[in-house]
Amino acid sequence: MRVTINREADTPVYVQIFEQVRRQILSGELLPGFRLPPERKLAESLGVNRTTVLNAYRELKAEGLVGSRVGNGTIVLAYPDEELNPGSISSQEPTWNQIFSQYANNFNSYMVKDLLALANRKDVISFATGIASPETGPIQILKGIEQELVEQENYKALLHTPTEGFTSLREAVCCLMHKRGVYCRYDEVMLLSGSQQGIDLAARIIIDPGDLVVVEEPTFFPAIQAFKTVGARVIGIPIDDKGMRIDIFEQLLQRYxxxxxxxxxxxxxxxxxxxELDRRKQLVELAYKYRVLIIEDDAYGDLCYEGHALPLLKSMDNDGYVIYLSTFSKIVYPGLRLGWIVAHKKVVKKFAAAKQIMDLHSNSLSQWIIERFITSGSFASHIHKVCAEYRARRDAMYNALSQYAPKDLLWNRPRGGYYIWCKLPEGVSASKLISKAAEHKVAFVPGSPFFTSGQGDDFIRLNFTFATFKDINEGIKRLCEAMKELIDHKDHDEIYADMEINPIV
Structure with missing residues (x-):
């Protein structure tokens, strides 16, 4: 429905609305059963008083062009003066449950959507999102690159690229991979709209319904969702402080x-x-022995704050069993939505065919900007700067936990990445803490989504890269206060539960 208001005209505004809607109904542009916008919503969109719209709708009803009923709103009638009843409406809202495919009904994006919404709330200190700090991004460098591309009227930056990404960027990624110990060719590299797209594409081109997928437990929860959505059976292998328990994994391989x-x-x-290094070697050897593919998700490998990162699984693979994923989103800006895959040429070809159906190719301008960012040498210096910044933020969160944490809260001090992983005190659940923390205006991710088996309610994940130093200290203080309130309440309930109650005789 299209309505425009001419405020210079002598015709009253409500009459203008009435006449335009009337004309659209009589011409057949608005079909019988069409639901007109609610008075308040239309008034806001037109910048008029609600009474003005109400008067226009009254005129339409007086001519028998529309009718209204509680719960249905104002609806175009099939014939003037027709009585409005359920049987007279020729158009109804679709039966959505019957329309959506089985595939669509298998996924749930609410966790990610809610976390992104929290990150944008000014009144909440969020440790929930896995997002790079906006303060550490190389905004001036990228702005200069973008301006240069535009000033030179480089129209290629705004045109389509090959689905795999343009060749010079793929070659630049090869240079990055060489520094990581992987000697690949450009035709073994493909650009993605974030590494998460790589997980989804892998699920689509490798997994058939009923296939078994093995993941670490806990692990990245959108990966669990991606595999289950295509009908996979997902089994978790527990981790310890040395990574995936390869001994348990080998037992599983012998049975399945x-x-x-x-x-x-x-x-x-x-x-x-x-x-650890020995487990990495064992994992690749087992993949060879049992002929099973590995997806190595390396979103955080460049973010090493002490010493050097261990060799990649991909650097140990000569036969194409490892599909390597990484991303620029965690180390530059999340909004770039640019990642990459390194894999056997046959795998890249299948990925490209699936991606072509999905989004044709990744953002062209982002590709050109990142290509210049790498080849200019600015990328390497940026990584050095980011690691120094995130190391300080990690230490700030670790120290704040040391200062404010209640007794029996356990947490680690990772050598790199984005997150501190906490085990809650006995009797404190993440599901209860998330509500209590919300009262204190602080957010985190509970542990349960990261597990395949419904466990994890005694763990929480805290991101230290997104919040400012001031917010890290204040947010951890608030979170620990929320924990202590739950502990005090639990202790209070236990005291009364242990009291003997004597009835009055």
Missing amino acids: RPKLIYTIPTFQNPSGTEM
Whole structure:
């Protein structure tokens, strides 16, 4: 429905609305059963008083063009003066449950959507999002690159690129991979709209319904969701402070034949742990022995705050069993939505075919900007700067926990990545703490979504890269106060539960 207001005209505004809607009904532009916008909503969009719209709707009803009923709103009638009843409405809202596919009904995006919403709330200190700090991004450098591209009228930056990404960027990514110990060619590299797209594409092109996928437990919860959505059976292998328990994994391999292994061996999300070198070697050897593919998700490998990151699984693989994923979103800006895959050429070809259906190619301008960012040498210096900044933020959160934490709260000090992983005191659940923390205007991610088996309610994940130093200290103080309130309440209930109640005789 289209309505425009001419405030210079002598015709009253409500008459202008009435005449335009009337004309659209009589011409057939508005079909019988069409629901007119609510008076308040239309008034706000037109910048008029609600009474003005109400008067226009009254005139339409007086001519028998529309009718209204509680719960249905104002609806166009099929014929003038027709009585409005359920049977007379020729148009109804679709039966959504019957329309959406089984695939669509398998996924739930509310966790990610809610976390992103929290990150944008000014009144909440959020440790929930896995987002790079906006303060550490190389905004001036990227602005200069973008301005240069535009001033030179480089129209290529705004045109389509090959689905795999343009060649010079793929070659630049090869240079990054060489520094990580992986000697690949550009035709083994493909650009993605974030590494999370790589997980989704892998699920689509590798997994058939009923196939078994092995993941670490805990692990990145959108990966669990992606695999389950395509009908996979997902089994979790527990981790310890040395990464995935390879001994348990080998026992599983002897009993089953999984199709895929998904792992984050370096600064794992959510736990921040690293898979030790011997386990990395064993994992690749087992993949060869049992002929099972590995997805190595390396979103945080560059963010190493002490010493050096351990060798990649991909650097140990000569036969194409490891599919490597990484991203620029965690180390530059999340809004770039640019990641990459390194894999056997046959895998890249299948990924490209699936991606072409999904979004044709990743953002062209982002690709050009990142290509210049890498080849200019600015990317390497940026990583050095970011690591120094995030190391300080990690230490600030660790020290704040040391100062404010209640007794029996346990937490780690990861060598890199984004997260501190906490085990709550006995009797304190993340599901209760999340509500109590909300009262204190602080947010985190509970542990349960990261597990495949419904566990994890005694863990929470805290991000230290997004909040400012001031907010880190204040937010941890608030969070620990919320924990202590739950502990005090629990102790209070236990005291009364232990009291003997004597009835009055």
